[in-house]
Amino acid sequence: MSTQIEIFRQLLCKLGQEIRDTLYQHQQRNTEELSAIAAKTQADTIYEIDKVSEELILAWLKENWPAHSPVRLIMEGIEDDQFVTFPANAEKNELLHQLIIDPIDGTRGLMYDKRPAWALIGLAPHILERQVTLEDIEVAVMTELPTSKQFISEQLSATRFSDGETAFYRVSKNLISNEEHEVPHRLSKATDLKHGFASIAKFFPQCKAALAQFEEELYAELTPENETQEALIFDDQYISTGGQLYELIAGHDRLVIDVRPLAFEKANLPLALSCHPYDLCTALVAKAAGVVIELPGQETLDIPLDTTTPVSWIAYANPMLAEKIRPVVSRLIQKHF
Known part of the structure; x- marks a missing residue:
């Protein structure tokens, strides 16, 4: 060391x-x-x-x-x-x-x-x-x-x-x-979202409908047809990137997606109400705990250290879950945004 x-x-x-x-x-x-x-x-x-x-x-x-x-x-x-x-x-x-x-x-x-x-x-x-x-x-x-x-x-x-x-x-x-x-640390072993918490960041009125549409289609694709009538995935809008990372580290959440900058850009809205590099500056903590954090279409966090760059990011509770659902997440992000 x-x-x-x-x-x-x-x-x-x-x-x-x-x-x-x-x-x-x-x-x-x-x-x-x-x-x-x-x-x-x-x-x-x-x-x-x-x-x-x-x-x-x-x-x-x-x-x-x-x-x-x-x-x-x-x-x-x-x-x-x-x-x-x-x-x-x-x-x-x-x-x-x-x-x-x-x-x-x-x-x-x-x-x-x-x-x-x-x-x-x-x-x-x-x-x-x-x-x-x-x-x-x-x-x-x-x-x-x-x-x-x-x-x-x-x-x-x-x-x-x-x-x-x-x-x-x-x-x-x-x-x-x-x-x-x-505090003992136990990485989540979940391989799907069933009966677990996941969230698509939509904290503010701007683009809430577009983000919710993406969310609904994502969960529909990840849910077997014979289970669509059950409430299988729970939402938690924690208005804190650090808080979201903590919930993943602690095993409370399985998936967090924050693509507000992509949604705002498509709608020609200001990007200020987005995640910024200082919000994600403790990604190393989550990674060291076993959480997978990446940018849309990119695994490395090549984001400059500043206070203004808008950041879209995705985090999975563990590598197994990421490998399983990443293809669906990536395809639907490209489709919607």
Whole structure:
């Protein structure tokens, strides 16, 4: 195991914990106050609850990031043309890393105290010769941001080494007693969607009908004729990419498809209400846990580390399920979008 990679994993786990603990305290504030719009950027709408975490991250990195490893920060709330580094004013040719963060993935659910959100962090090497992508991430940490009535929080992390080998970690913490323990991981063995959860992302009114039509035809093709009258596949619209990945890792969900950018583009609609690279920056965690994550028609996540690129993605709970249903998924995506 690379000592340096493990040091960075532990460091970023501490950052995730700091975000979680600070937001947990703020959850006692008035919902209307937290849900007020603070700003709008190219990437997304920024709410007051987002500002809390963004300010915390900047202060934490200034205080804790090792000066001998200059890093560029890419984060929701920072425009892509802004150049924010730690230590401050580091030159591009001095950088060793790129750090991509979504401080609160699932803001809308958390600010109304409905469902946990996730703090997502990915660390990649800085590469001068080419554009750095999600595929280059070597350390990823996702930390559960609980609702006010929830006192158990999970943190999942992963590392990838130069030989391609990965390591996966999953711990749970009691926020009252501060007790922490490892969570056993069991990869889903499902080979179909019957009696399981699957979801096609359609969170907003835009293109909901088109996405639902794709969803209905997909499930019809995957369901035997003699079982079409039964409710065999359950839907769960978790408005958080990190949350969706967690449900796959935990074995709760079997399939997640987010092709909103394809649907929006076909309908000539703005692509802002899409998944972005910072939303998917902890894909390494899911991959290390055995989940299959890919782009439509492409297995590698060759997506630049930024806050604005629209991303369509597909995730299967395990390789067996992916091999079995991928052909149908791919064909119907091409047909509809």
